[in-house]
Amino acid sequence: MRYWDEHIECMDRSTLQEIQFKRLVETVKRVYTSVPYYRKKMQERGIIPEDIKSLDDLKKLPFTTKQDLRENYPYGLFAVPLSEIVRIHASSGTTGKPTVVGYTKHDIGIWSEVMARTLVAAGADKHSFVQIAYGYGLFTGGLGVHYGAERIGASVIPISSGNTRRQIQLMVDFGTTVLACTPSYALYLAETMEEMGIDKSQLKLKSGVFGAEPWSENMRKEIELKLNIKAYDIYGLSEIIGPGVSFECEYQCGMHINEDHFLPEIINPETGEVLGEGEYGELVFTTITKEGLPLIRYRTRDITTLHYDRCKCGRTLVRMEKVIGRTDDMIIIRGVNVFPSQIESVLLEMGEVEPHYQLIVDRVNNLDVLEVLVEVSERMFSDEVKKLEQLEKKITKAIEETLGISVKVRLVEPKTLERSEGKAKRVIDKRKI
Amino acid sequence: MFVKQISVFLENKSGRLAEVTGILGKHDIDISALSIADTTDFGILRLIVNKPDLALQVLKENGFTVSATDVIAIAVEDKPGGLAKVLEILYRRDIGIEYMYAFVGKVTDQALVILKVEKADEAIEVLRENNVKILPAEEVYAL
Numbered sequence A: 001m002r003y004w005d006e007h008i009e010c011m012d013r014s015t016l017q018e019i020q021f022k023r024l025v026e027t028v029k030r031v032y033t034s035v036p037y038y039r040k041k042m043q044e045r046g047i048i049p050e051d052i053k054s055l056d057d058l059k060k061l062p063f064t065t066k067q068d069l070r071e072n073y074p075y076g077l078f079a080v081p082l083s084e085i086v087r088i089h090a091s092s093g094t095t096g097k098p099t100v101v102g103y104t105k106h107d108i109g110i111w112s113e114v115m116a117r118t119l120v121a122a123g124a125d126k127h128s129f130v131q132i133a134y135g136y137g138l139f140t141g142g143l144g145v146h147y148g149a150e151r152i153g154a155s156v157i158p159i160s161s162g163n164t165r166r167q168i169q170l171m172v173d174f175g176t177t178v179l180a181c182t183p184s185y186a187l188y189l190a191e192t193m194e195e196m197g198i199d200k201s202q203l204k205l206k207s208g209v210f211g212a213e214p215w216s217e218n219m220r221k222e223i224e225l226k227l228n229i230k231a232y233d234i235y236g237l238s239e240i241i242g243p244g245v246s247f248e249c250e251y252q253c254g255m256h257i258n259e260d261h262f263l264p265e266i267i268n269p270e271t272g273e274v275l276g277e278g279e280y281g282e283l284v285f286t287t288i289t290k291e292g293l294p295l296i297r298y299r300t301r302d303i304t305t306l307h308y309d310r311c312k313c314g315r316t317l318v319r320m321e322k323v324i325g326r327t328d329d330m331i332i333i334r335g336v337n338v339f340p341s342q343i344e345s346v347l348l349e350m351g352e353v354e355p356h357y358q359l360i361v362d363r364v365n366n367l368d369v370l371e372v373l374v375e376v377s378e379r380m381f382s383d384e385v386k387k388l389e390q391l392e393k394k395i396t397k398a399i400e401e402t403l404g405i406s407v408k409v410r411l412v413e414p415k416t417l418e419r420s421e422g423k424a425k426r427v428i429d430k431r432k433i
Numbered sequence B: 001m002f003v004k005q006i007s008v009f010l011e012n013k014s015g016r017l018a019e020v021t022g023i024l025g026k027h028d029i030d031i032s033a034l035s036i037a038d039t040t041d042f043g044i045l046r047l048i049v050n051k052p053d054l055a056l057q058v059l060k061e062n063g064f065t066v067s068a069t070d071v072i073a074i075a076v077e078d079k080p081g082g083l084a085k086v087l088e089i090l091y092r093r094d095i096g097i098e099y100m101y102a103f104v105g106k107v108t109d110q111a112l113v114i115l116k117v118e119k120a121d122e123a124i125e126v127l128r129e130n131n132v133k134i135l136p137a138e139e140v141y142a143l
């Protein structure tokens, strides 16, 4: 089984575009009538749904940003009555408020479908044992992959994240064939396996679907070698649907976007102008089948480019390259979005007028680690070691509660953190990915 | 009765201590006692100098995080059990010691010790009652 839905995945592009156009028009009508926020935005631009006469008219529509989601927290952009929402997921936000997304039963069906395509492209079928080591819960990773694996009839091992030695033992005992987790966790599993004295030959593992954080070709090679599998990159974001927005095929030459559901564009992040094939810019998605939370021209802030030529795998779905960066200063640590502004607000709350701090991200034993350097000011300083250590602990705890990940806080001397043009360099990313 | 101690925040990296002493030397400031308390990441340098106000100012000007703290300087008999006797007095009155250190290279028949305690006024009182010699600030700065 090479494709999950050959009809769609290999459809000729003019037929696909007809479907896309029909669905786009439906979506625009839906948000215009059901979401006052979109109606207002369109009216401000002097647009009505009838103005969408071709796919090319997409560019007339307003953008949606994470800020829009936040301003309409929690349910303001939902396009159906809340009684039709069957699932809520959320991602962490910059201001403490998460981004909330909602799914109807139909949306969950689409999600299962696009994840089914993703898993089949990675070699899974109904005979597979899929071990899902993504976190389950409000994070979309775990349940997204879960529903896709169920859809293809695979045997699902819903182990969630953590508990590494147990993961490995179950992989051996249950005969796991497909692993789903973050790429850094895959490497961590491989290393722990070595420590446990378990050889890759004891595993039945054939492939893995890895996403939720950036990773390199070198990392892919390492994972493939150490676990003796083929490692597939997957992409997604909760605002659009979760994992399953795009997926790699066996040729590993970019990720095929499930374009019959998510319409991609690449724009110049400064001007908003739509860019051509092969040009790098910000990836923007319009969902064209979603009911619960349809999004028009949602700005992902991810920088990449698109290729429309037919892939060797036979799929006609457009391919996006690996994301090469972000339009903002967000950093992704162990799959969690971290913004320097979050650290800043924690320090401000601790009574620092103008906190000087720096984030150092590194990868130790294939796990991301975050060190927060804080310049000690006179107000914070004490002549007692005990008090400074308490301060370190207090800052650590406050940051960990805000970010939801562990950090190491280190107090440093004032004016020792690098500044350029009077402005502090907030993030140093030492990860070699 | 209190002696003004200068505390400096230092990262644990080489050369920093030399920099502090260099700055003080340049301003003709004499160090009479010194201690360093350190952890893996940082240290606190504590100094007794002859011109504490000037030291505070020049170290600040050079970008160090500095503070001034009141501590007590005492003289104990320089023989076995001399210090123990003083500590015993404080212990009996339930006065906790935050930290303490001795003066550097002073050749006398008395050992000079710096104490930072929780209840400073009470500590002075009880030390006096027990005839422990408390050194006045001017005398300490002049050492």
Ligand SMILES: [Zn+2]
Pocket: A249, A250, A251, A256, A311, A312, A313, A314, A315
């Ligand atoms: Zn392909």
